[in-house]
Amino acid sequence: MSEFDVPLFHFSRGEYVEANYQDPLLVDYRNNPLLEALPPIWDDKTVVNKLASKPIYHASENELPTHLRLHCVQRISRDFFRPLSRHLELQQSISRLIRDGYVGRNPLTPNYAFRARKDAYELIMQGNTSGYPVNTPTSAGFALVGISGIGKSSSLMRILQMYPQVILHRKYKGQDMPAPYQIVWLKMDCPHDGSIRGLCLNFLLAVDSLVGTRYYKKNVTKTPDELLPLMAQAAAVHCLGVLVIDEIQNLQEAKDDRAAQMLNFFVQLVNTIGLPVILVGTYKALPALNGEFRNARRNSGQGDATWHHFKKDxxxxxxxxxxxxxxxxxxxxxxxxxxxxxxxxxxxxxxxxxxxxxxxxxxxxxxxxxxxxxxxxxxxxxxxxxxxxxxxxxxxxxxxxxxxxxxxxxxxxxxxxxxxxxxxxxxxxxxxxxxxxxxxGYDVTEQTVNELSAWLIEAGIEQGVALQSANEVTKAHLHELDEVDLHKLALKLALQKQNTAASKSPSQRGKNKLKSIPSEPNDLRVITAQGKKRKMPAYDSLKAAGYIKNPLEFLG
Missing domain, CATH: 1.10.8 (Helicase, Ruva Protein; domain 3)
Structure with a gap:
């Protein structure tokens, strides 16, 4: 088979990092490298700030020619994300699900490495779900079902990308890791025809792409019955944390009993290797989900998520x-x-x-x-x-x-x-x-004050002065918030206040030395700081401001 015979399909990608082990703060999560390499367990406030995304917007852009403003409007669909209560609830469910699935899957236990490679395959082949070296998971997984266009897939993707997708393990407490690659999450679509063979091959191809294996090329000619245990084996060997199958309503198009067979296989993944599975789809998927998978997740503790359309509230x-x-x-x-x-x-x-x-x-x-x-x-x-x-x-x-x-x-x-x-x-x-x-912030005014004061504090302004300056500048320009450079005005006022305070208290000058704070809007430090607030790397901020040129401009 040539490299051009490999099919193209989409699966969602995330970050690839080296393991940085941290105390998970809970005793049942300690001494397990798969759990200690995960990010900390976040509180709701942290999640809100990680999820929130604002498009770039400058009041001066309203003066641009129409053909350019038309492109500015496009930013809304690309960059706008407003956290809501359902997003916090979904993040908490996923956080618990991934960690609970790893509790009984410690790769350093004496028999895990061998049995992950061997028994996952054999037990799935035999249909036997006992005797595998994992604890019975309390979080079997859940279904996320809702109306089309309510943001199920996009919200789930934002939450998953808060976690690294692949973690590379080298040594843990001086001990070599038998499984160097940990795939924390994998999200892929159910094939449009509900094909089990298509799902398995897509899964193996995704794993190959993430960790450099050759599962797909070695097994592309095998039957669905042969591919299912291989998929389970790959998931076990590479410590997959959660498998997300989107567009599960496509099972309605499956022929014969394929829908029941695929859902039963997901149940086997849960029971055999302790892998949590999340199924995502529209209400059209409900008939397919009301069988074995519903029974398997009945006692999962997470609860299915049903996203209805919003009320006018x-x-x-x-x-x-x-x-x-x-x-x-x-x-x-x-x-x-x-x-x-x-x-x-x-x-x-x-x-x-x-x-x-x-x-x-x-x-x-x-x-x-x-x-x-x-x-x-x-x-x-x-x-x-x-x-x-x-x-x-x-x-x-x-x-x-x-x-x-x-x-x-x-x-x-x-x-x-x-x-x-x-x-x-x-x-x-x-x-x-x-x-x-x-x-x-409850409204635009409070949000502006919060953002300005946080920016000033990050720039080195004392907290009380930052809050006071942000309040005064926002109040003074309440009806033109998008027409003036609030950051520049607030910084100028804050510097004046701190200089005044310093001149009144000469004895405090040595104790309260300020950072060297830029005050001009075209200062590179100001540009990178503003970019950081919009979650932009320094390079992208400087490039957007015109300070980084395309190297091709200087050729020939």
Whole structure:
């Protein structure tokens, strides 16, 4: 087989790092290199800041020619992410799931290395799920099911990428590691036809790509019955932490009993090698998930996650508040109740549709030289551009079960137990939203103050002075927050305050020496500091500011 015969398929990629062992702080996680090499267990505040993502936005860009502003609007779909309570809950579930799966899979135990290679294969071949050297996992996995466009896959990917994908182990406490590569997570799509053979070959090809093995080329001609145990063996040998299969509704297209066979295999992965499995799909996947996999995860402790479309509540408003800042029209439209209502009505609380509608409306306004977006313009764009999904949105808008059932991707059959669970979930949602608001700020003013003060403190300003300066500058420019360089103004004011304080207290000069703080906006330190706040590497920040040239410019 030539190298050109290897099929191309997509699987999600993450970071590759060398092991840095840290105390996991919990006794049941200690003395296991797979667990000690993971990042720390984060609290909700840390998760909020790690997940939040803001597009680049400068008020001066509103003066750019229309053809350039059209491209600026595209940043929203690429970079905008507003953490919500469901994201915190999902991150906690994944954190527990990965760690619980590793508890009984310590590669330094005397019989693990040999049996991981040999028994995983033989036990799967025999259909025997006893006698494997792992503890029975309490976290078998869970299903993440929800309406199309609600952000299941993108949110899950953001959370997974908070963890390294591959960790290279060399020595642990002076001892050679029998399994040098630890694949923390692997996310891939279920084949469109529900093919077991396709899933196994894609899995082996993904492992080859990550750790340099040759599973695919050695086994490409084998049958599904031969490939399933090989997949289990590879997962065991390379210490896979969690396997995520997206688009699981494709099992509905599987022929014969392939759907049941594949789901039963996932159960065997859990029972045999302790590998947690997360299945992701639309409501269309529910019939396939209501068999063996449901039984296997019944006592998992994590609970399945069902993501319904948003209600018109505080979380919906919170999402729009974050989105509304990014307007490149001639004038900005202030978010009010009318906009909140019309955005909900036209998207039916489906976040992906709302974000795309917001972008489409801006593009229409720029193209037609309309100075700002209006509720009427939003409705007009929805009427013209959401034609294909309008029947599904109309069904949701009607609230009639018989209408909604026609669209399998948006339909959810709700039992009384599900209803009670949803009431509990709404209470937890309110608590988590409070954490998010506290961390990022309740409104635009508070968010601006928090961001400015954090930036000043990082630049070397004393905390009290930083907060006071940020408050004063924000208050003074409340109606032009995006039209002035707030960082430069706040830094100038903070320096004045510190210099004044230092001149009044000469005895304190030696004790409170300040860092050398840049005060000019074109100072390289200011540029890299601002880039860091937007999670940009220093190189990218300097390149965006025009300080790094393309080397090809200097050739020939």
């Amino acid at each position: 505080d979380e919906w408003t919170w999402l729009l508040q974050g989105l509304w800042k990014y307007q490149w029209t001639d004038k900005k439209a202030e978010l009010n109740q009318e906009f909140i209502d019309v955005m909900f009505d036209e998207s039916q609380g489906i976040s992906d549709i709302a974000i795309k509608l917001f972008m489409l409306t801006q593009w229409r306004a720029l193209d037609k030289e309309i100075e700002k977006i209006t509720p009427e313009l939003i409705r007009s764009v929805a009427r013209d551009r959401l034609i294909l999904i309008r029947p599904a949105l109309e069904a949701l808008r009607s609230g009639k079960k018989n209408q909604i059932q026609k669209f399998a991707d948006i339909y959810d059959s709700v039992s009384i137990d599900d209803y009670l669970d949803r009431i509990e979930a709404e209470q937890r949602q309110a608590e988590r939203l409070e954490v998010i608001r506290t961390e990022l």
